[in-house]
Amino acid sequence: MSASDPWTPRPLVIAERTRETADTFTLRFEPGGDGIRFAPGQFNMIYAFGVGEAAISISGDPTRPGTLVHTIRDVGTVTHAIARLEVGAAVGIRGPYGSAWPVARARGGDVLIVAGGLGLAPLRPVIYDVLARRADFARATLLYGARSPTELLYTRELEAWRSSGIEVDVVVDHAGADWLGPVGAVPSLIHDVVLDPSRTIAMVCGPEVMMRFSVRALAARGVAADRVHVSLERNMKCAVGLCGHCQYRETFVCKDGPVVSADRIATIFDRREI
Amino acid sequence: MEGLERILREHDFLKDLSLEQARFLVSCARNLHYATGDFLLHEGTDATAFYLLRRGRVALEIHVPGRGTVEMESLGPGDVLGLSWFIPPYREQLDARAVEPVVAIAFDCQCLRDKLDADHDLGYALARRLFEHAYHRLERVRLQRLDLYGVQ
Numbered sequence: 343m344s345a346s347d348p349w350t351p352r353p354l355v356i357a358e359r360t361r362e363t364a365d366t367f368t369l370r371f372e373p374g375g376d377g378i379r380f381a382p383g384q385f386n387m388i389y390a391f392g393v394g395e396a397a398i399s400i401s402g403d404p405t406r407p408g409t410l411v412h413t414i415r416d417v418g419t420v421t422h423a424i425a426r427l428e429v430g431a432a433v434g435i436r437g438p439y440g441s442a443w444p445v446a447r448a449r450g451g452d453v454l455i456v457a458g459g460l461g462l463a464p465l466r467p468v469i470y471d472v473l474a475r476r477a478d479f480a481r482a483t484l485l486y487g488a489r490s491p492t493e494l495l496y497t498r499e500l501e502a503w504r505s506s507g508i509e510v511d512v513v514v515d516h517a518g519a520d521w522l523g524p525v526g527a528v529p530s531l532i533h534d535v536v537l538d539p540s541r542t543i544a545m546v547c548g549p550e551v552m553m554r555f556s557v558r559a560l561a562a563r564g565v566a567a568d569r570v571h572v573s574l575e576r577n578m579k580c581a582v583g584l585c586g587h588c589q590y591r592e593t594f595v596c597k598d599g600p601v602v603s604a605d606r607i608a609t610i611f612d613r614r615e616i
Numbered sequence: 617m618e619g620l621e622r623i624l625r626e627h628d629f630l631k632d633l634s635l636e637q638a639r640f641l642v643s644c645a646r647n648l649h650y651a652t653g654d655f656l657l658h659e660g661t662d663a664t665a666f667y668l669l670r671r672g673r674v675a676l677e678i679h680v681p682g683r684g685t686v687e688m689e690s691l692g693p694g695d696v697l698g699l700s701w702f703i704p705p706y707r708e709q710l711d712a713r714a715v716e717p718v719v720a721i722a723f724d725c726q727c728l729r730d731k732l733d734a735d736h737d738l739g740y741a742l743a744r745r746l747f748e749h750a751y752h753r754l755e756r757v758r759l760q761r762l763d764l765y766g767v768q
Contacts, residue, residue, distance in 0.1 A: 459765030489765040515760045519685040522715055524673060526689050527759035533752075534694065549764040555755075 348582045351389040351434025363493045368413045377407030381442030382467030383601040389434030390423035399464035405474050413463035441601045445471050448543035452481040458528050458548025462495050483509040487528025491521050532559035539564035547573040557604045567605035574599045627668045628694035644727035650718040657712035663700035665722045672718035677711045701725035
């Protein structure tokens with residue numbers, strides 16, 4: 343779809359809508375035909391007709407291209423318009439765009455997934471991919487942080503993943519006495535997680551500050567920067583590296599990213615003026 | 617006692633302590649077990665114990681009128697619990713409740729302070745570790761305070 347006509351959105355009808363948290367919901371589409379093939383980490387531009395477009399990561403199963411899934415937070419004009427759509431309504435979709443998580447490179451070793459808040463959505467396809475080929479990976483670990491227990495995404499799946507051979511540690515920033523899990527910041531989980539730095543590929547997605555601290559925590563555990571990948575978020579417009587809205591110094595996040603290795607951005611990740 | 621010395625030197629906080637230093641400290645230490653729901657510290661009470669957590673998780677809580685109990689942070693194996701014993705007036709600032717069965721080394725704080733006053737090399741070594749621990753805890757609290765996952 344994107345290679346032949348990167349500019350024209352394809353209308354797709356919402357087949358299912360699931361509320362995840364107070365402000366976050368998941369839409370499922372059935373594109374038909376061969377479906378929409380994507381690699382974990384890629385995104386689509388979703389067009390709310392008459393309102394505008396927003397870049398949204400694909401959060402579904404890459405082994406099931408017949409089903410397209412996006413988890414969206416109602417946070418801006420476009421996503422607010424999408425949030426008001428019911429099952430049967432249409433949006434325009436173009437994509438998929440961008441780089442992918444290095445799942446293939448992680449095969450034969452350990453994979454460490456570090457997600458914060460909505461950052462779990464772009465990483466969920468990695469988890470599906472790992473589960474589909476579980477024997478290809480040694481240790482598989484998910485460290486997931488959220489603001490509070492009520493803001494955790496995919497809570498049923500977290501349990502299913504745990505019982506399917508993925509170690510899942512969940513931490514929240516704030517909780518009442520009824521929360522039995524840990525309370526704190528997700529980078530603190532990195533301090534305690536069992537990992538072999540020489541055979542670990544880490545994939546980190548969440549708010550940029552959380553990613554910066556996570557990258558530092560991984561470095562402190564001895565994981566080389568080229569084995570750590572993050573997903574950058576910038577304001578994307580064209581999604582094909584032409585308009586420059588998403589430029590991050592020499593990197594066009596839409597085309598060269600959103601997934602980049604930490605060594606590639608090591609000199610600019612902590613710089614406030616970029 | 618020999619077992620307790622070994623346990624002290626294996627804990628993250630006291631790793632690399634010399635055998636001689638561990639022997640010096642061991643008379644202040646006890647290995648204790650707590651059931652889920654037991655309190656290890658109570659806000660407002662004298663800070664009499666300093667813990668090295670070995671197993672299980674402890675919630676640091678504060679009671680907020682109108683909101684109930686709020687968990688500020690949780691600590692687990694390898695962490696230390698209780699910093700107030702080191703700083704006058706030696707009174708606990710938070711409640712600490714076991715949310716799982718907990719095994720911890722508990723130091724008698726007066727005994728520990730006396731030992732550190734008697735051996736300044738050891739006092740410096742432990743003060744440095746406490747500072748490092750407090751620094752990392754502060755870093756975690758800063759991240760929590762940023763409310764990273766809220767709407768930007």
